[in-house]
Amino acid sequence: GIQVEQSPPDLILQEGANSTLRCNFSDSVNNLQWFHQNPWGQLINLFYIPSGTKQNGRLSATTVATERYSLLYISSSQTTDSGVYFCAVDSNDYKLSFGAGTTVTVRA
Amino acid sequence: DAGVTQSPTHLIKTRGQQVTLRCSPKSGHDTVSWYQQALGQGPQFIFQYYEEEERQRGNFPDRFSGHQFPNYSSELNVNALLLGDSALYLCASSLGHLRNSPLHFGNGTRLTVT
Numbered sequence: 268g269i270q271v272e273q274s275p276p277d278l279i280l281q282e283g284a285n286s287t288l289r290c291n292f293s294d295s296v297n298n299l300q301w302f303h304q305n306p307w308g309q310l311i312n313l314f315y316i317p318s319g320t321k322q323n324g325r326l327s328a329t330t331v332a333t334e335r336y337s338l339l340y341i342s343s344s345q346t347t348d349s350g351v352y353f354c355a356v357d358s359n360d361y362k363l364s365f366g367a368g369t370t371v372t373v374r375a
Numbered sequence: 376d377a378g379v380t381q382s383p384t385h386l387i388k389t390r391g392q393q394v395t396l397r398c399s400p401k402s403g404h405d406t407v408s409w410y411q412q413a414l415g416q417g418p419q420f421i422f423q424y425y426e427e428e429e430r431q432r433g434n435f436p437d438r439f440s441g442h443q444f445p446n447y448s449s450e451l452n453v454n455a456l457l458l459g460d461s462a463l464y465l466c467a468s469s470l471g472h473l474r475n476s477p478l479h480f481g482n483g484t485r486l487t488v489t
Contacts, residue, residue: 362433
């Protein structure tokens, strides 16, 4: 099956800092989504982005499908951004394969 | 607009018992997928239901089974529970006729097997 690697595994930020999370995948994809899981376990869909660039407030994402990677940018981080960020992909079926996640801690 | 709802939120079972988890999809969605998330790991796909049939299945034993009802709600059943089945079980809904429909997750059911 398709392999998904996320980096870094852990990230500690001071409030107001910017950061970039990376997702590499091993095969071409039809579907790529970024999720944020808050400390209470709730998984929120941030972006559906199989290719191109999207922005939503302080968050933006870029997927370069031909080079098999996606980036998630967090600008002016806030403590509420803390949690685990997951990248998930689907190559040619109906299931999403998740990476191991990046744990982000934003300190006040 | 009701999101994905799951019940119960927490459950404690004994090894060997059976459990049923329930999920109602987001309004307007017709497809339900189930995922298992062990502590410290990413969610793992169990199976997906569309038009009341299992459309895709992940690498889980037959002890894991499911059902989808005409109103699109779904159940996940796990028989002969093992300690290793302790996890957060997540339900996600989407639009089945769109292969690349974004997933919307419920808050999950945390299952503890003792």
